[in-house]
Every structure is written in structure tokens, then in C-alpha cells.
Amino acid sequence: MLKAALRDSLIYGLATVLSRGMAFFLLPLYTHVLTVSQYGAYDLLITLGALANLTIALEISQGLARHWAEAADANEKRRLASTALFFSLGMYGSWLAVALWFAEPLAAMILGDSEYLSAFRMGVLFIAANGLYLLLLNQFRWQLRSRAYASVSIAYAVLTVCFAVLFCVLLGMKLVGVMLAQFMAAASASLACFYMLRSSYGPLFDTRLLKKMLRFSAPLVPAGFLVFLNLYVNRLALNHFMSLEEVGVFGIASRIAGIAALLIIGIRAALTPLIYENHRRPETPGEIATLFGWFLAFAFPACLFLSAFAREAILVLAKPAYAEAASLVIYLAPAMLMSQMYIFAPGIVITKKTYWQFWLTLVSATVSVVANLALVPLAGVTGAAIATLASALVFFLGWVWISQRLYPVPYAWSNAFLAMLCFAGLSFLGVWIDASEVPLWLAIIAKTLLLLAMVVAVVALKLLPAADLRKLVSSLTGRLRPSSGK
Structure with missing residues (x-):
């Protein structure tokens, strides 16, 4: 399953990157039109x-x-x-x-x-x-x-x-x-x-x-409605307490942060049908854990890159009226990923106990609604971004906790937690660099060093074991290599 998941994830992921890349062309077009x-x-x-x-x-x-x-x-x-x-x-x-x-x-x-x-x-x-x-x-x-x-x-x-x-x-x-x-x-x-x-x-x-x-x-429909509240009550709160302009700023930040979701779309498209077909195999839980570690090894640097260079992206892609959107990406990029990372914890779906999805989304939607109602009047778009991150975190942790009881997967939680701490610290250093108003060239160099530090951290924590990766790549290239005809 691991080989098929990687192969199909690459195909789905490449298609998504190309399609979203073309669609990304629309961002500056829309913001100028x-x-x-x-x-x-x-x-x-x-x-x-x-x-x-x-x-x-x-x-x-x-x-x-x-x-x-x-x-x-x-x-x-x-x-x-x-x-x-x-x-x-x-x-x-x-x-x-x-x-x-x-x-x-x-x-x-x-x-x-x-x-x-x-x-x-x-x-x-x-x-x-x-x-x-x-x-x-x-x-x-x-x-x-x-x-x-x-x-x-x-x-x-x-x-x-x-x-x-x-x-x-x-x-x-x-x-x-x-x-x-x-x-x-x-x-x-x-x-x-x-x-x-x-x-x-x-x-x-x-x-x-x-x-x-x-x-x-x-039974997934009520949960789907609650997912909608999780993801989009921020827009409704901003439109109610603020105006359509704040909704527009938040929308631009979400589009930029949504680039992080490109990492998981290909995996989600490939992994779900493969898990349905292979979940009874004894090696499948370990393969899911391996894929999750590899995913985190790319996800942390990707989120850091988006949050650190959001200000520069806004300068290129949009008008100055959208500048406030840059400060929101630090919250929205990890929130976008966590709202989709449940695919690495398939116990609820495999056992067909989808009622758990309803209760988990109810809890996280409640967190989202309450947090948006409390924070948007106080902090505007920043409050909406923080509320979105809090809701996504509650949903992901709750989903994993339940799924582990139904279909255990041997995740390397200690390494993932340490990588998360590194990501949080480096992200806020990026915010400090933007606030210090250093020259643009110096800010870019400093942010690049932060990104390199994150890459070193995920390698040191062995979220992406080089030996396993070389073995898998060798296997895949061997399958793709044309036969000699003998």
C-alpha cells in the first residue's frame, strides 16, 4: 500500500500543484479587478x-x-x-x-x-x-x-x-x-x-x-454543516461585526495559507481508497505512521515559509489595501492543514462509527463560534484567525484520540511535538523580523535562515528517515524503468 499511496499521491499532488498554480494566477487578477x-x-x-x-x-x-x-x-x-x-x-x-x-x-x-x-x-x-x-x-x-x-x-x-x-x-x-x-x-x-x-x-x-x-x-451531513461552521464562521462573524472589506482581507490570507493544503490534497486523494482496501493488512498501520511522519517533515517547513514570506507575497500579488492579510497566515496555514490531517487517523471511518465525526465537529464548531464571537469584536481579522486555529487544533486532537482507540497507528508523537515547538518558535521570530522594519533584503536573508533551521530540525528529529526514503524511491524507479526485454 505504501508504494501505491506514494505513487498516486505524487500524481494527485502534482495535478493539484499545477491546477492550483494556474488558479493562483487568478489571485492578483481578482484583487486588481x-x-x-x-x-x-x-x-x-x-x-x-x-x-x-x-x-x-x-x-x-x-x-x-x-x-x-x-x-x-x-x-x-x-x-x-x-x-x-x-x-x-x-x-x-x-x-x-x-x-x-x-x-x-x-x-x-x-x-x-x-x-x-x-x-x-x-x-x-x-x-x-x-x-x-x-x-x-x-x-x-x-x-x-x-x-x-x-x-x-x-x-x-x-x-x-x-x-x-x-x-x-x-x-x-x-x-x-x-x-x-x-x-x-x-x-x-x-x-x-x-x-x-x-x-x-x-x-x-x-x-x-x-x-x-x-x-x-x-449521518455525515450534520457533521458537514458543523465543519462548515468550523471553517467559515469567521467570514460570517467578520461580515456581521466588521464589513465586507475585512472579509476580503481574511479571504486573501486564507488563499495564501491554503497553499499549505497542497501538501495534503494529493495524499488525501490517494490514501483514502487505499486504506479502505488495505486496512486489514497487519502492516498498514505502520505504513500510515510512516506517511504521517513524511508529511510532517514537509508540512512544518511549508507552513513556516508561507507565514514568514506572507508580507512579500502580498506585495507581489495584491494591492496595498490587502497588506493586513500577511499577519494572519501564521495562524491560518497550520489551521488549514490540521483541518485535513484526520486522514492519517482512519479508525472512525474504517469502523463506520461516523457518529464520532458528528460529536467531534460539534465540539470544534462550538469552539469556533464562541471564539469568533469573543475575539472578532476585540481583535478583528486577527481574532478570526486565532479562533480558526483553535478550532482546527481541537478537531484534530479529538479525532486522533478517538481513532487511536478504534484503529491504533504507531505515530512518533514525541518527535512531532518537538518539531511543532521548533515551528512555533521560528514562526514568531519571523513575525518579529517583520515588526522590526529591517531592510527588505536583510529580512529575506533572515527568514531564509529560519526556514533552513526548520528543515534541519525535521531531519534531526527523523520525521523523514533517509534510509526508508532511498529504499522506496529505488523501488519506485525500478518499477518505472523499462525492461530489457530478456
Whole structure:
């Protein structure tokens, strides 16, 4: 499993880096085309999309994933996939009709201004198209077709950039153009996915299989809503206590901090189906622990790099109005990672005790809501960032504690804790360097030394054992090397 996880993680990760890299081109484009308030409205529409994708289709994709590997034959797999697709079409179609009918009051309630009504209508079209795209895209994961997943992901990113340039720059459509570009890219990518997966679907709808999938996935919906509160109540609090401008600043900081999540997206895409298939093997827990150590060895330096050089990134990517976003990355980058790191503790999912996810997300969502209500009025965007980090930490630690009781994994916790202390100390040294107002060239040199110190720390703590890595790389390259024909 370890070799397959690494191989597929590299494919998924490379696709994500390329697609996000192309999408990252949109950050300076959006921040120069949109005002800070308009960017705040865009961020709230993306927030609404996150909520919709977690709840509308009752997480049917997760139910499909859980039962896919256990399907008796190809015919049952086809019935599973088709049933999930038709159910999702019906749910998103119904939601879209309601959202468009009540667009005016919903836009006023969510965005606070009727000026954004047209953008809101285009946004709900994008949300529906994107929900179907994600269902179809994940089907490649369940079929272990990592290369197809990668090609479609990159095509989606390219289309988004092209449509954004067309509608925002050439046609000057501003926020409406941003949402139209997102919709066109999602719709086009959905059609491409369906064509590539056409043999996986048919005119089939099995209510027995639907109930089977929903029994697994439906309990995840309340937890999904609580996940939404965890991740996005900060925007709602900022919009309530402050304004759309603060939402825009926080959104830019989240985009920069979200680069850290590139480290885990490829692993998550590859690891989840492999764990479902291999969790009964006695060596699997040790392999998961090894992957977790390797992940931390890259995650700590990556988060430090983002937080230390956030100020310089803002100078290059955005207008001066977004400068405050740089100080938030130190909190948001590790929070982004911890909210996804539960994949390395698979006990809850393997044992199908998904009710624990509800209770854990309830606790962390409560922490998030209370912390945002307390800190945002006092500290504005900084308070929202601290609340986000606190909530993510509570969720991750709680998830690991429960999962270890259900499916123990031999993590090297002492080394991970020491690396975390090093990261915290070096991060705050980076903040001190920014506050000291030293010349830019000297600040860059000092921050580079901090980054090197973090790399030395993770190597010294053996989070990435060189011998194991050389053995695995040698094995992979041996498999990829063409045979001599003998």
C-alpha cells in the first residue's frame, strides 16, 4: 500500500500543484479587478458553495466511496455510481430552482447588498455545476484512475483562468464575470468527466443501494454543516461585526495559507481508497505512521515559509489595501492543514462509527463560534484567525484520540511535538523580523535562515528517515524503468 499511496499521491499532488498554480494566477487578477468589498462578496459566495457541497447531496459521494470497494461485481459498481449520480442531479436541481426563485432575499441576507444580485444568481449556478463536477471527479479516485483525475483537474484550472481573463479583463464584467468564469469551467469539466466515465454509468437507479449509501453518508451531513461552521464562521462573524472589506482581507490570507493544503490534497486523494482496501493488512498501520511522519517533515517547513514570506507575497500579488492579510497566515496555514490531517487517523471511518465525526465537529464548531464571537469584536481579522486555529487544533486532537482507540497507528508523537515547538518558535521570530522594519533584503536573508533551521530540525528529529526514503524511491524507479526485454 505504501508504494501505491506514494505513487498516486505524487500524481494527485502534482495535478493539484499545477491546477492550483494556474488558479493562483487568478489571485492578483481578482484583487486588481475587484474592490476589497467585492472580493469579500466573492469569498462569501465561495463560502456558500462550501456549505452547499457539504449538505445538498447528503454526502452521497462518501457513501459511494465506502461501498465501492466492497461491491460484488462490475454491475453492482455501475448501479452504485449511476444511483449516486441521478440522486445528486435531483438534489442539486431542486436546490438550484429554490435558490434562483428566492435569489433577491437570499442575496440581501448573505451579501448584505442588492448590488450583488446578478453575481449571486451566477454564483448559485456555479455551486450546482461544481457539486456535480466534484462527484464525477471523485469517481476517478474510487476507480483508482489517478491520471484521469489529474488531467481533468488541470483542464478545469486552465479553463477557469481562460474564462476569467475573457469575462473579467476583456469584457470588464467584474464580480459577475468572476462567477460566470467559475460556472463555465465547472460545467465544461463536468461534461468532460461524464464523457470519460460514460461506461461507469447507465439508466440505472437502485433504491436499495441508495439507502445503503445514505445510511453511511447521511449521518455525515450534520457533521458537514458543523465543519462548515468550523471553517467559515469567521467570514460570517467578520461580515456581521466588521464589513465586507475585512472579509476580503481574511479571504486573501486564507488563499495564501491554503497553499499549505497542497501538501495534503494529493495524499488525501490517494490514501483514502487505499486504506479502505488495505486496512486489514497487519502492516498498514505502520505504513500510515510512516506517511504521517513524511508529511510532517514537509508540512512544518511549508507552513513556516508561507507565514514568514506572507508580507512579500502580498506585495507581489495584491494591492496595498490587502497588506493586513500577511499577519494572519501564521495562524491560518497550520489551521488549514490540521483541518485535513484526520486522514492519517482512519479508525472512525474504517469502523463506520461516523457518529464520532458528528460529536467531534460539534465540539470544534462550538469552539469556533464562541471564539469568533469573543475575539472578532476585540481583535478583528486577527481574532478570526486565532479562533480558526483553535478550532482546527481541537478537531484534530479529538479525532486522533478517538481513532487511536478504534484503529491504533504507531505515530512518533514525541518527535512531532518537538518539531511543532521548533515551528512555533521560528514562526514568531519571523513575525518579529517583520515588526522590526529591517531592510527588505536583510529580512529575506533572515527568514531564509529560519526556514533552513526548520528543515534541519525535521531531519534531526527523523520525521523523514533517509534510509526508508532511498529504499522506496529505488523501488519506485525500478518499477518505472523499462525492461530489457530478456
